[in-house]
Amino acid sequence: EVQLVESGGGLVQPGGSLRLSCAASGNTYNWPCMGWFRQAPGKEREGVATIHSGTGSTSYADSVKGRFTISQDNAKKTVYLIMNSLKPEETAMYYCAIGPGFVASGVCRLDGRFFINWGHGTQVTVSS
Numbered sequence: 001e002v003q004l005v006e007s008g009g010g011l012v013q014p015g016g017s018l019r020l021s022c023a024a025s026g027n028t029y030n031w032p033c034m035g036w037f038r039q040a041p042g043k044e045r046e047g048v049a050t051i052h053s054g055t056g057s058t059s060y061a062d063s064v065k066g067r068f069t070i071s072q073d074n075a076k077k078t079v080y081l082i083m084n085s086l087k088p089e090e091t092a093m094y095y096c097a098i099g100p101g102f103v104a105s106g107v108c109r110l111d112g113r114f115f116i117n118w119g120h121g122t123q124v125t126v127s128s
Contacts, residue, residue, distance in 0.1 A: 001026050001027065001117075002024060002025070002026045002027060002028050002029075002098055002116075002117040003024070003025045003026050003117075004022055004023070004024050004096045004097070004098060004117060004118065004119035005022070005023050005025075005119060005120075006020060006021065006022050006094065006095070006096045006119045006120070006121060006122040007020070007021050007022075007023075007122060008020040008021050008122060009094060009122030009123045009124045009125075010123075010124070010125070011125045011127065012086055012124070012125070012126055013126070013127070013128050014086065014087060014088055014126055014127070014128055015085055015086065016086050016126070017082070017083060017084045017085075017086065018082075018083050018086065018124060019080060019081070019082050019083070020036065020080065020081040020083070020094055020096075020122060020124075021078055021079070021080055022034070022036070022078065022079045022080075022081075022096030022119060023076070023077065023078045024077040024078070024079075024098060025077065028077065028098060031053075031098050031099050031100050031101070031116070032052050032053045032054050032055075032100070032101060032103065032108065033050055033051075033052060033053070033098065033099055033100065033101025033103065033108035033114070033115065034050065034051055034053065034072065034079045034096065034097065034098045034108075035047060035048070035049060035050035035051070035070075035096070035097050035098075035101070035108060035110070035112075035115060036048040036049050036050075036070065036079075036081045036094060036095070036096060036097075037094070037095045037097060037112055037115075038090070038092035038093065038094045038095065038124075039092055039093050039095070040089075040091060040092040040093075043092075045095075045112055046061065047061055047110030047111065047112060048060070048061055048064055048068065048081070048094070048110075049061070049064065049068055049069075049070035049081060049110075050070065050101065050107075050108035050109070050110055051070045051071070051072050051079060051108065052101070052103065052106055052107060052108050053072060053074055054106075055106035055107070056072070057105075057106045057107040057108075058070050058107070059107050059108060059109065059110055060110075061110060064083075067083065067084045067085045067086075068081060068082065068083050068084070069081070069082045070082075079096060081094070083124070086124075086126045087126060088126045088127060089126075090124065090126050091124060091125050091126050091127065092123075092124060093121040093122070093123055093124075094121060094122050094123075094124050095118055095119055095120075095121045096118070096119040097112065097115035097116075097117065097118045097119070098115060098116065098117050099114055099115035099116035099117065100114060100116070101114045101115065102114040
């Protein structure tokens with residue numbers, strides 16, 4: 001079974017930056033897609049970013065394009081999310097996930113239904 005462990009969350013001021021990490025262990029079944037999702041209290045889960053381990057292609061939610069960057073270290077089975085210019089409305093629990101994904105043209109779609117294993121999440125709070 002796959003285990004995902006997120007780290008790097010915390011309290012940051014508006015406009016600040018954080019780097020989240022997600023380390024995978026166990027049998028990943030060569031699933032190509034890893035992604036970051038977030039859920040704020042009272043809101044639905046939303047996709048933030050995905051990366052395809054084979055192609056390296058990425059996809060981002062429109063709201064984070066140009067500010068967030070997802071990257072991977074395949075040797076370490078670790079995915080990172082660098083978040084810049086954070087906004088208060090981005091306060092949420094951030095989850096890492098892995099799975100076969102919904103792949104189109106080598107890109108994993110931002111659709112959580114196609115991710116199988118999830119981490120427990122890391123809290124990101126953006127507040128002054």
